[in-house]
Amino acid sequence: MDKLVAILEQQEIEYEIIEHNKQxxxxxxxxDYFGISIGQTAPTLILKSEKGFYALIVSGDHGKVDFATLRELLSVxxxxxxxPQEVEEVTCSKIGNVSLINQGLLTILDRKLIRYEFVYGGTGHPLTTLKIRxxxxxxxxxxxxxx
Incomplete structure (x- = not known):
C-alpha cells in the first residue's frame, strides 16, 4: 500500500484510505458498511485477452459485464x-482486493462512476478501502x- 500512497501523494490527489475490521x-x-449507494462502490476486475491483461473498473450497480461489448471495444x-492466480500475478493482490490504481495496466472505466463525487474501491489489501474522485x-x- 506504500506504493499506492506514494502515487496519490506525488500526484496531489485528494483521497482517504479507510481501515475496517472485516473484509x-x-x-x-x-x-452497507460505508452507508453509500451501491453505485459508488467501484470493484476492479482483471480481464484477460490474447492481447494481454486489462483492468475493468465498474460501478457496483453496473450489472452483468457484457463480454461481447468488451471484445468489440478492445478489438480482441x-x-x-x-x-485468481493470474489476478495475483498481474496485480500482486487477491480477487476482491485489487487496487483502483493499476499503473501500467490498460484500464476500462464505467461511465456510471462519474455520477458521484467520490467512489470507493480496492487498495490491494483486504482491510482497507480507497475513497477517491x-x-x-x-x-x-x-x-x-x-x-
Missing part, C-alpha cells in the same frame, strides 16, 4: 475474467476506453 466481499457489503477475439481514477490509470 468486504461484495459491492453490496461495501455500500476473446476476453474473459482472469483466474472518479476523475482522479481517469488521471492515474491508463484509460483505453469507457463502458
Amino acid at each position: 468486504l466481499n461484495s459491492a453490496q457489503e461495501g455500500a 477475439e476473446q476476453v474473459k475474467l482472469a483466474s 472518479p476523475s482522479d481514477l481517469e488521471k492515474l490509470n491508463q484509460i483505453v476506453d469507457w463502458i
Whole structure:
C-alpha cells in the first residue's frame, strides 16, 4: 500500500484510505458498511485477452459485464475474467482486493462512476478501502476506453 500512497501523494490527489475490521466481499457489503449507494462502490476486475491483461473498473450497480461489448471495444477475439492466480500475478493482490490504481495496466472505466463525487474501491489489501474522485481514477490509470 506504500506504493499506492506514494502515487496519490506525488500526484496531489485528494483521497482517504479507510481501515475496517472485516473484509468486504461484495459491492453490496461495501455500500452497507460505508452507508453509500451501491453505485459508488467501484470493484476492479482483471480481464484477460490474447492481447494481454486489462483492468475493468465498474460501478457496483453496473450489472452483468457484457463480454461481447468488451471484445468489440478492445478489438480482441476473446476476453474473459482472469483466474485468481493470474489476478495475483498481474496485480500482486487477491480477487476482491485489487487496487483502483493499476499503473501500467490498460484500464476500462464505467461511465456510471462519474455520477458521484467520490467512489470507493480496492487498495490491494483486504482491510482497507480507497475513497477517491472518479476523475482522479481517469488521471492515474491508463484509460483505453469507457463502458
